[in-house]
Amino acid sequence: MSRLKKFIDRADIRRFRFWVQLSAFILFVYGGYLSIDLGREMPVFICGYDQEAAGMCYFMPLQHQLARDWERLFSAAGLGVLSAFAIFLLWFIIFNKAWCGYICPLGTMQDWITLLRKKIGVAYSNYTQSQYSSLKKIKYIFLAIVIIFPLLMGAGLFGGEWRAAFCKMCPGRLITPMFVGDFSQWSIDFSSNTAIFLTAFGIAFTILFIVGSFVKKRFFCFYCPMSAMHYIFSPFSILRLKKEGDKCTKCGDCYRVCDMQIFDIADDVVSKNILRDDCILCLKCIAACPEEDALHLDIVNMALFRSTKDGFAKRMGVDKERE
Amino acid sequence: MxxxxxxxxxxxxxxxxxxxxxxxxxxxxxxxxxxxxxxxxxxxxxxxxxxxxxxxxxxxxxxxxxxxxxxxxxxxxxxxxxxxxxxxxxxxxxxxxxxxxxxxxxxxxxxxxxxxxxxxxxxxxxxxxxxxxxxxxxxxxxxxxxxxxxxxxxxxxxxxxxxxxxxxxxxxxxxxxxxxxxxxxxxxxxxxxxxxxxxxxxxxxxxxxxxxxxxxxxxxxxxxxxxxxxxxxxxxxxxxxxxxxEKFKIVKEEVWVYILILAAIPISMAFHHGLGRSNISEEMIWVKTAAWAATLFDAGNFNLTGLFVFLYATLFSVAAAVVGMAIAAKIMKKDFSTTFYTLGYAFAPLFILASFAHAWEYFFTTNSAKIVEGMAWGFGFDIDVDPIAKRGDNWLQVFHLFRWIAVAWAFYILYRRFKHIDASRMRKIFAYPFASMLILFFIGVNIYRDYVLETYGRKTHHTHAPQKHQVAAISTIKEEDAKHIWLSDRVPLHEQGGPGGMGQRGQNTRVPQKSIYLLGGDFSKPLCVNEIKGRFFVVDTQNRYKEVKPVKKHGCLSVRFDTPAVGYYKVYYIQESAVGTKIAKFEFKRYDHNSEEEYSKEKMRAKTIKEVPFDLLRVRPDNETFYSMPATGDTVRFLVLKSGVPSPGVTVRLTTQFGWNKSVKSDRDGVASFKLIKDYMPEWSHFNRRFRETYWVEAQAENGGKIDYIVAQERFGRSRDEYSSSAYALIVAIFLLIATAGGVALYRYRTNRPFKEVKFDE
Incomplete structure (x- = not known):
């Protein structure tokens, strides 16, 4: 057991993550060819417009369900909404935000774009802390769009065009189906002003997604409503990122490797639960931490992956130099 | 000072x-x-x-x-x-x-x-x-x-x-x-x-x-x-x-206000105006008690039902509160009075928020007009205004939410009030559900009221105006006079078609139903055919068929039947005479997103039945599913069958809703193909991308000296190309790509910031 633990603690998290991401991407984007169907409650951006997807992003059914007439929504039919939500929650609480860092196809794609940028040798950009703290709020606006617009539509205040308003704006709708050769989403719908706006916004957002994630790591995740949704329910998750403040020396290594620029990971020595709303649980911070046990990933209070001096030395290649 | x-x-x-x-x-x-x-x-x-x-x-x-x-x-x-x-x-x-x-x-x-x-x-x-x-x-x-x-x-x-x-x-x-x-x-x-x-x-x-x-x-x-x-x-x-x-000096009367007013207003109203107006109101205990009491003495102007509603509501509410709190007190080993009056404050939001919502809903539906008219009358004016909203407007449902906010709030207050009681955590946890008994009763009454009204329906008032489409006169045509006879799922009430369409969401019926009407006359001016000589057949998804007797609905002859499964249903009207057989056919698919039904080739295949001597089957292409339908630009193909055998060389004619028509002869395999053209061209501002255009396919052929004739009604939707443009998308995308990428590059070129270390305060 202790050998296994040691092996995990010395693991090369980057390589592990790359392969997990690649297989998750293949599973989710092409799973339909193998008749894999994981349901319509996936807590990641695997778009339902991808005909061969192995699951469906929960936001699509959620928006359709919430857009029902209120009389139906608040009747026994509402149980259907609740049960779908319960399934979503079940999926979510197992992996917490690791859905973002390890499984989300849209996230994986951004990591690949980052790899490409590295290969080409272009420098990346970061936000300043003040920009960051104001920009990160946008995801809650998107979450409000996901939830409020369908509800208002069900109340009869909005037309049917707003049914899945966020989906029309989402880059996932344009990008994911392209991997199975479907480019039909790249179009502007002229049938109404709302449709023009939403589809044009979708295209603009997609271009921003591509250019943005080229210069800024995980650009889209700052604005992702799914991330906001995750954060609301992350206290119920069994997988947790924890920090022992007294062991932290504030060296800042974790902050420097963090794709999401989470300042608290290095600065906050008070909170035990260090998972913030932008966190994608990529575990880079644990791998980069040189202190014994300062950061660890817990599953039901059992340490699954810990920061160790030994592991740090191995990952940095220090132990080889010594020999 | x-x-x-x-x-x-x-x-x-x-x-x-x-x-x-x-x-x-x-x-x-x-x-x-x-x-x-x-x-x-x-x-x-x-x-x-x-x-x-x-x-x-x-x-x-x-x-x-x-x-x-x-x-x-x-x-x-x-x-x-x-x-x-x-x-x-x-x-x-x-x-x-x-x-x-x-x-x-x-x-x-x-x-x-x-x-x-x-x-x-x-x-x-x-x-x-x-x-x-x-x-x-x-x-x-x-x-x-x-x-x-x-x-x-x-x-x-x-x-x-x-x-x-x-x-x-x-x-x-x-x-x-x-x-x-x-x-x-x-x-x-x-x-x-x-x-x-x-x-x-x-x-x-x-x-x-x-x-x-x-x-x-x-x-x-x-x-x-x-x-x-x-x-x-x-x-x-x-x-x-x-x-x-907070912890403050408790005034016992306040707790009783919460309980009694809750009993007197929301609970009594739910009994009296909610359950009392359902179809099973006779079964309610207060109505039965009132009926019993009425046998004992003459009540006069007394409303006995109202009296017993009030008494029972008070009895139930007070009992729920007192019994629940007594059990909670026992569990926590505290005296009843402390428990009851400390925790009783949790009942505060139940009445006031429900009433708040009701007051506002009533304001929008009725009161707004009453206030304006009343005020005007009081000062010698005479004004007639309409309320802001109509009863039954969908958005008014938002006020129903308040009831549940009140419940959630009450639970939260109860949780906070528990902190003022000194007992072990475990005891408090066990006492909580009992202390909240009145809240649970309130929830129960609300759910039960909604359930009863949903399941058994509201008592109908005799004062209501008769429903509009029942009085609307529908012009009819005799079978012999009609140029064409066909089947449709819409009644020709107005120019745009009356009720029907989807028509599957039957109220209070578990199995969706569908009504199909027999129409006649010109395709552009449909009329009801009410006197018939022929027979109706309904074919289900498994190709089992039975004869169905028509009934009158919306003043028009129709067949109504259950559509339990997902798949294709067909209705035939067959009228045989000395001249030949006249057949009208309507095929439609029922589907919903909830069913796990797979669409196999076999299910998509069009089939005929032996009662029909002459049939037109739409041959569905491989890529069509239950979730898609033919659209403009697609080719629709019809197989002509004479007594179940493909028949080449038969003239088939397609007419669209807007009058465009085309005739072709069936090919060697008995198939007639049409390319659906785009003839729906309204003002762009009125364009509806969900518009379903109706078309009719007719064919006639000689069969042993007689002429068999068939009309089938079908619909097709809009192709994506009609309203969306990939070219524009590409132009916008390329422009934005250049603009943003260029912008980033330019920004980087102009701002060359020196390296700055991030500092954490130690």
Missing amino acids: VRFFKRESGDLFKNRFFGFIFKNRKFVFGLQVVIALLFFYAIYMGFYDSSKDNIFTTALFWGIFWPFFIVTTLPTLGRVFCGICPHGFLGKYITKIGLKRKMPKWLQNRYIGVMLLFIGWWGVYYVFPGVYRTPLGTAILFAVMTIVAFIIYYLYKDMAYCKYICPIGTALRAYAKLSFTFFGSYQSACADCKTFDCAKSCPYALSPFNFEKKKSMGDCTLCMECTHSCEAIRFRLTAPGAAIY
């Missing part, structure tokens, strides 16, 4: 606007005078014209005072109505010239006010329905209360009427705890105050400097007298209901 004080943010007096409306003496006085004048004018009018024409008195009291001044302000700003109440306003002057005696102990009883409200108003409301809805009843009620109030103001000091006798005094005090304001003082200033000007100036003999310490405003009516004597008084915003979570 403090003359100057720097007010904190969150203090409403700091804000110029609120400072003005609450503190400006002239403004408040003016407002009090206006309200008092309206009040007495309305009472006067109630006596002057007690006929039904007087819509002013009731509009003022039940349209403005109750829903807005009381129900709306309580859970929001708090007890602000007391500050402008005509009784209190005049009472202050009456007390000054009065006898200033001390109120006797037996009158210093808040239950007097509570019972006046509970029995005197709500009890009477159920037993003598409509009494308070008449102008005279309303006027008498308020006139009597005014006289009583003035006598008591004259006799006793310290505005004792407001505290003990006023029917809504204790209720306002109790529900104002949920507001998001708190009236108190700056404790830092009060700490070195030796003069207590605020207490001296208070007409109610309260000590405002103590409010913050006591976490309760006691009997304060927000008359604002103290604010003029001392600057350290503040009116601050708090979290909603902040006052009710």
